[in-house]
Amino acid sequence: AGTVLVDHDGGTVEVRAGQSVLTRGGERIRYSCGPEGAEYVAVCLPAFRPDTVHRDEDDATSAGEVPQ
Template sequence: MPELISTPTQIPVPGGKVIKEYVGRVNSGTEAVSVAHMIAPAGWDEPAQTPEFDEYTVVLRGLLRVEHDGGVIEVAAGQAVIARAGETIRYTTTDGAEYVAVCLPAFAPDLAHRA
């Protein structure tokens, strides 16, 4: 039977970024995948990470910068990026961004391996 997810759980993070998890370990108890709506303010950045999960990101508004060992990818509204498990990446914004992130398996802080 289908399961309705009526509301997300907001995950507290420093730096002003808003994470609303719809599907994942926190909101639905799902370990296989997570789906979250993110709103990152202008000037936001996070530490580099080498996650144990693949992350599929679709930018809805603004521009998301993805720093990696080979350079930087700028992902604009209407574009997507795939970061594969084991790659060292760092997400930043200059003017802010709104995006949806899907992680396989589901995001967990201990799987992100943040610097």
């Protein structure tokens, strides 16, 4: 019942249950949950590989990962 906020090059989109958002390859994307939390599935086509994804160091740290 919560929302997912999708920040991308075109702005920020608030996505609610049953909705979807389409972004383009090469865009910077950041997902966050609204105050109620949310469960979501991100589908990437074509799929990216962990060794080719462009991840900001700050985002990796906030997700509990250790930047390399």
